């Protein structure tokens with residue numbers, strides 16, 4: 177059975193994806209910063225095909241150690257999903273705090289670069305990379321600051337990577353999951369009723385569909 181490396185697997189879209197792929201028989205290696213959440217995940221899922229390691233994707237050494245851990249447990253990778261990201265502040269540029277700006281760029285851009293760079297030698301020819309993007313990375317998104325800029329970056333990164341990896345037959349996608357019932361969405365829209373949103377399981381199913389159908393375009397929105 178194939179295997180998956182996914183960052184940020186302890187909650188939201190990441191967790192739903194971990195669960196679905198395990199259910200379909202895949203081996204899965206995931207990380208998050210929260211060690212307790214990773215332990216809770218292992219306890220809850222009780223699946224010997226699940227491997228977890230604490231990692232901050234924004235930290236080079238930590239990202240490298242996570243990928244080496246995945247390599248030790250999975251061998252070569254079929255699918256890499258760069259899912260981990262942080263929201264930052266929802267405020268105009270003039271008042272955007274510099275330290276939060278830097279943190280968001282480090283996690284959402286540098287993190288995607290580190291994990292991808294370190295994973296590439298181990299991704300099978302003919303494999304796949306999915307980078308979680310956002311509508312805020314495709315259209316003007318006032319007051320989304322560093323998050324929006326980082327997701328425009330993820331879109332650009334995915335487009336160039338897709339070209340670079342053609343000779344190896346590795347497919348690359350930037351996926352905008354759309355509004356999804358998660359902690360990040362609740363932080364961005366505290367007034368919203370989460371029950372009006374699709375659950376993260378729908379996005380996990382959509383990722384599985386992408387894996388099975390390998391669409392032609394690189395930048396994809398939920399529901400195509």
Ligand SMILES: NC(=O)c1ccc[n+]([C@@H]2O[C@H](COP(=O)([O-])OP(=O)(O)OC[C@H]3O[C@@H](n4cnc5c(N)ncnc54)[C@H](OP(=O)(O)O)[C@@H]3O)[C@@H](O)[C@H]2O)c1
Pocket residue numbers: 183184185186187188189190207208209210211213231232233234258259260261262283287308309310311352353354355356357358359360361376
């Ligand atoms: N939910 C939506 O409506 C929506 C819409 C558009 C795009 N997206 C994108 O979809 C992806 C998943 O979003 P979500 O809503 O499921 O987010 P979430 O509920 O906030 O979950 C984020 C996951 O990433 C981990 N994470 C965060 N920073 C990390 C770091 N530096 N290193 C390693 N792991 C880290 C978190 O665990 P720790 O905090 O313990 O590290 C957690 O497991 C993100 O890329 C997001 O931008 C979501």
